Amino acid sequence: VDARSHARSLSPQEIDAFLAEVRLAHLATVDGRGLPRVRPVWFLWDDRVFWFTTRIRQRHTGRDWAEGGEVSVSVASDDQPYRAVIARGRPEVVGRDEGLLSAVSSRYLGGRGKLWTTEALRQPDRVVFRLEPATLISWDYGSLL
């Protein structure tokens, strides 16, 4: 990872391909006391926008997001070829969109995503967030590591 000063950036097409792989994002927020908070989250990357879902009452991170502050997102491959994307921006709440909940849950759960979506639609505080990155940086460590 520290080889990144020598690493090249990914092209927009490579970023799309990398973020299409099923992998978690790690989403960082600042809590009410000004301290960092991070957690793994499911995500979809579609048309250069991140989509996330959480519950805004039951999840600390969800509360932090709903307050409208900036978030930072990190996605990295644990296996070769090593690649990483870090993005920052201000997420917007979209509401409980069934299509998006289905898309994200089937990405991570396959056929069992349907059951998850049914349950999620019953949760009154379930929301979808849209994050258009204000900044996005990427690395392809390629053969450097």
Place this chain on the structure above:
Amino acid sequence: VDARSHARSLSPQEIDAFLAEVRLAHLATVDGRGLPRVRPVWFLWDDRVFWFTTRIRQRHTGRDWAEGGEVSVSVASDDQPYRAVIARGRPEVVGRDEGLLSAVSSRYLGGRGKLWTTEALRQPDRVVFRLEPATLISWDYGSLL
């Protein structure tokens, strides 16, 4: 990931086994403007303590760490069985310990870690951080997802 409200915690032995697997940690800090920053980092988990390394002048996150604030760390498996660990605490700078630099670079780079360590020892701002978690939470999603 949202099934975590039903997930059980990992036992201390399971946490040790999970964090022994070669995987990146995602380390979140708060920058000078009060905004969240997150990046993937190499880590070692030894005797219930995280060890990280970075450069404190060349890396934004390194500067944030060196200022002594609290950090938050997220480690999660992208593949089944799905597990995750999130820890928070205040890292301490340990200096450029050759043994630790070798241990962490060989974990991620195998035999090529030696070359990396040689280069790292030449970097004047290269440091090792020790993070004893003030809080640590874990999930084993097991068959829930």
